Amino acid sequence: MKEFDYVIIGGGCAGLSLAYELEIHEKLKDKTLAIIEPRDKYKRDKTWSFWRVTPHNFDDCVKKNWENFSINIPDKTNYLNCKSYPYQSVDSGLFYEKIINKLNENENISFFKDINEINLKNSFIFNSVPSIKKNYQNLWQHFCGVEIEAKNNFFDDEIFNLMDFDCDQRESVHFFYTLPYSKNTALVETTWLSKINDNSQKDYDEQIKNYIKNHLNLKDYKIIYKEEGAIPLFYPTNKSEKNKINIGTAGGMTRLSTGYTFLNIQEHSKYIRENIENISNVKKYKISTKYQFLDEIFLRVLEKHPEKMSDIFFKMFKASPKTVIKFLSNKSNFLEDLSIILRMPKFTFIKALFY
Numbered sequence: 215m216k217e218f219d220y221v222i223i224g225g226g227c228a229g230l231s232l233a234y235e236l237e238i239h240e241k242l243k244d245k246t247l248a249i250i251e252p253r254d255k256y257k258r259d260k261t262w263s264f265w266r267v268t269p270h271n272f273d274d275c276v277k278k279n280w281e282n283f284s285i286n287i288p289d290k291t292n293y294l295n296c297k298s299y300p301y302q303s304v305d306s307g308l309f310y311e312k313i314i315n316k317l318n319e320n321e322n323i324s325f326f327k328d329i330n331e332i333n334l335k336n337s338f339i340f341n342s343v344p345s346i347k348k349n350y351q352n353l354w355q356h357f358c359g360v361e362i363e364a365k366n367n368f369f370d371d372e373i374f375n376l377m378d379f380d381c382d383q384r385e386s387v388h389f390f391y392t393l394p395y396s397k398n399t400a401l402v403e404t405t406w407l408s409k410i411n412d413n414s415q416k417d418y419d420e421q422i423k424n425y426i427k428n429h430l431n432l433k434d435y436k437i438i439y440k441e442e443g444a445i446p447l448f449y450p451t452n453k454s455e456k457n458k459i460n461i462g463t464a465g466g467m468t469r470l471s472t473g474y475t476f477l478n479i480q481e482h483s484k485y486i487r488e489n490i491e492n493i494s495n496v497k498k499y500k501i502s503t504k505y506q507f508l509d510e511i512f513l514r515v516l517e518k519h520p521e522k523m524s525d526i527f528f529k530m531f532k533a534s535p536k537t538v539i540k541f542l543s544n545k546s547n548f549l550e551d552l553s554i555i556l557r558m559p560k561f562t563f564i565k566a567l568f569y
């Protein structure tokens with residue numbers, strides 16, 4: 215069986231981002247790489263959105279940039295500007311196509327469907343398959359989104375809606391998210407932050423249909439694309455080893471309070487590429503412990519007081535948008551952290567320290 219210098223397990227967002235980063239920086243000229251990916255065909259299956267707080271390799275896969283957004287709770291809307299850090303949506307279909315085309319140019323890179331097809335003995339492994347134990351106490355961000363096409367121009371595509379809490383909460387945390395790609399197309403997503411221990415919140419199609427009809431007041435449209443997913447708001451149990459680094463969701467690249475992962479994956483790929491020559495000895499890359507600690511408290515409050523969360527998110531965005539965006543994207547300094555923390559209900563958060 216063939217041996218490779220590097221093996222990437224899982225050719226999804228993290229696996230392909232890393233392979234691309236290594237390839238474009240010529241780290242695979244004299245090294246071999248195997249990518250293990252069971253899927254038969256790559257097609258658009260996700261839309262990765264984030265504030266562009268740092269450069270990345272995929273500007274040409276961006277479907278749309280926005281410099282304005284809103285957040286609302288019943289009877290109140292806050293309009294915000296994000297010109298310094300535009301919000302971007304990457305189309306996974308374009309992302310996969312760009313990367314696969316590039317990787318196919320290098321004979322040192324091979325794809326396999328099953329790990330048993332190769333010999334791993336002398337390889338350095340980057341694993342992106344998360345180990346998730348069944349635990350009904352875990353919180354997830356679970357969601358379903360549809361891209362719709364309206365018959366006539368309907369949307370203001372200069373502004374997106376990050377969170378609309380003016381919807382049925384079912385004793386949980388629920389909001390809609392609308393990304394208008396053009397005047398007549400938009401992604402409309404229903405999102406829940408909760409334990410997935412039953413199917414009672416999974417009538418997604420009905421939720422979306424009602425929202426489009428009764429909140430957006432749009433009647434004449436068709437669905438042109440659909441995506442569904444669940445992001446763990448806890449760390450998978452994958453362990454690093456001497457010859458193995460976990461990447462992507464498996465590598466703890468998700469910001470637990472928000473589910474944002476894409477840009478962290480890009481930064482992790484860059485870190486690995488910069489240290490590839492000494493990869494067995496390099497310090498583990500992680501989201502800083504400051505955010506891990508703050509997110510843990512935040513999620514404890516969310517679990518105990520779901521009814522307070524819409525107000526908490528709304529208040530958070532009363533700080534300067536630049537500060538909130540930096541905070542949510544792991545780029546804030548101490549004073550910026552403080553300006554967010556001071557907007558939180560102090561008693562509730564202090565109590566959460568001792569749950």
Ligand SMILES: Cc1cc2nc3c(=O)[nH]c(=O)nc-3n(C[C@H](O)[C@H](O)[C@H](O)COP(=O)(O)OP(=O)(O)OC[C@H]3O[C@@H](n4cnc5c(N)ncnc54)[C@H](O)[C@@H]3O)c2cc1C
Binds near residue numbers: 229251
């Ligand atoms: C629908 C959806 C939308 C999301 N939207 C956003 C967003 O807007 N912004 C954001 O920041 N984050 C978002 N996320 C979170 C995160 O960015 C994505 O989940 C991202 O795809 C994580 O990358 P990954 O490589 O860890 O996992 P994946 O992209 O899921 O890649 C894992 C790969 O491993 C393969 N695989 C599975 N089992 C095996 C096996 N046994 N052996 C080998 N390979 C295997 C899979 O086929 C897959 O290709 C979203 C997640 C989902 C599910």
